Amino acid sequence: MSEPIEFFFDFVSPYGYIASERIEAIAAKAGRKVVWRPILLGAVFKVSGAQPLTNLPPIKSDYARHDFERSARQVGLAFKLPPGFPHATVGAARCFYWAEEKDATKAADFVHRCYRAYFAQGRDISKNDIVAEVAGEAGFSRDEALAGMNDQRIKDRLKAAVDDAIARGVFGSPFIVIGKEGFWGSDRLEQVAEWLRRGGW
Amino acid sequence: MAEPITFFVEFSSPFAQIAAHLIGPVAAKHGREVRWRPIWLAFVFKALYGDRVAQPPIKIDYIFRDARRFAGLYGIPFVKPAVFPLDGRIARRLCYRIERESPAKAAAFAKAVLQAYWGEGREMRSVEQLRGVAAGLGIADADLLAAESDEAAKAAERRACEDALAAGCFGAPYFIVDGEPFWGADRIEHIDRWLARRMAA
Numbered sequence: 001m002s003e004p005i006e007f008f009f010d011f012v013s014p015y016g017y018i019a020s021e022r023i024e025a026i027a028a029k030a031g032r033k034v035v036w037r038p039i040l041l042g043a044v045f046k047v048s049g050a051q052p053l054t055n056l057p058p059i060k061s062d063y064a065r066h067d068f069e070r071s072a073r074q075v076g077l078a079f080k081l082p083p084g085f086p087h088a089t090v091g092a093a094r095c096f097y098w099a100e101e102k103d104a105t106k107a108a109d110f111v112h113r114c115y116r117a118y119f120a121q122g123r124d125i126s127k128n129d130i131v132a133e134v135a136g137e138a139g140f141s142r143d144e145a146l147a148g149m150n151d152q153r154i155k156d157r158l159k160a161a162v163d164d165a166i167a168r169g170v171f172g173s174p175f176i177v178i179g180k181e182g183f184w185g186s187d188r189l190e191q192v193a194e195w196l197r198r199g200g201w
Numbered sequence: 202m203a204e205p206i207t208f209f210v211e212f213s214s215p216f217a218q219i220a221a222h223l224i225g226p227v228a229a230k231h232g233r234e235v236r237w238r239p240i241w242l243a244f245v246f247k248a249l250y251g252d253r254v255a256q257p258p259i260k261i262d263y264i265f266r267d268a269r270r271f272a273g274l275y276g277i278p279f280v281k282p283a284v285f286p287l288d289g290r291i292a293r294r295l296c297y298r299i300e301r302e303s304p305a306k307a308a309a310f311a312k313a314v315l316q317a318y319w320g321e322g323r324e325m326r327s328v329e330q331l332r333g334v335a336a337g338l339g340i341a342d343a344d345l346l347a348a349e350s351d352e353a354a355k356a357a358e359r360r361a362c363e364d365a366l367a368a369g370c371f372g373a374p375y376f377i378v379d380g381e382p383f384w385g386a387d388r389i390e391h392i393d394r395w396l397a398r399r400m401a402a
Contacts, residue, residue, distance in 0.1 A: 056371075057250065171263070184263060190390075
């Protein structure tokens with residue numbers, strides 16, 4: 001089995017959600033695993049000077065909303081932009097790193113459940129108790145998950161993950177890294193698959 | 202014949218070269234013409250953002266890397282030109298000047314400018330730099346010399362920029378397919394699938 005591929009994402013990212021539903025099958029086809037790396041775009045954008053897609057001139061943010069929905073529809077994925085979007089995802093990201101230490105397989109399931117909770121079911125994942133509920137659905141203890149999110153060590157773990165992502169050139173979500181090669185956007189998944197198949201070009 | 206696909210293109214965009222190669226076959230497959238509309242993207246940016254927004258360096262590096270990789274995947278010639286960005290004013294106006302006689306020749310010229318600049322790295326700003334490309338397509342030298350101050354061509358260029366804005370354009374390449382907007386060379390595959398489903402419906 002070759003090196004795993006790294007999937008950097010923010011739980012608030014619609015294109016991250018779309019890509020998260022496809023990346024494991026693409027990786028598996030090439031005999032690779034996926035390492036999930038939630039990050040916080042707010043921290044990343046502070047360094048890069050970028051703006052959230054929905055914070056741009058209306059002509060562009062309207063297009064982005066239209067494209068989120070059309071892109072999800074194309075692959076048959078339930079998607080509804082949650083009311084009040086975008087929400088803070090620091091709790092969800094912390095919960096992931098807490099969960100990963102317990103059980104990486106179940107933590108991957110948590111990623112999917114958390115994304116679907118937000119983008120398919122419209123649940124407010126900015127609230128720690130909702131995130132803990134989702135962790136419970138992924139087979140973790142709700143109370144332990146809540147405590148994990150408030151653990152200083154886990155908070156530091158997330159901060160280190162975000163710093164590492166920035167140092168490695170990650171500036172958006174999703175951002176997929178294969179060795180040293182970075183791919184930005186769910187619209188690059190075909191190229192990711194091809195890169196894995198050919199070993200680059 | 203169904204409505205043509207409108208293709209707003211900025212010669213200075215690395216994705217213009219990729220889009221120029223990919224849109225023709227997709228349009229032809231669905232029995233559509235491509236209506237080339239070279240635009241000055243800075244005009245659009247100025248209208249939307251005021252002073253031009255600079256991309257953070259980390260993102261500019263990525264964009265060139267991504268464009269080279271994208272082009273490589275399809276076997277499209279691509280180099281990073283020595284002079285970037287490109288001032289494509291004369292090339293645009295020559296397009297609109299010759300379009301009055303022959304839209305097909307104007308499109309061929311636009312494509313040849315992109316090939317010279319992005320495929321071979323040759324600057325395509327001045328009359329001297331454009332001469333070889335124009336002559337290769339049988340465009341009279343008198344047309345080349347007259348293009349920059351051709352008032353009707355200038356008006357057509359400006360109208361294309363205004364039409365782009367009115368059509369929701371905020372970046373290029375930007376396509377309108379039966380009223381549906383698509384931004385980016387990476388959306389040409391979506392256009393293909395979009396048209397396939399429309400025809401089936």
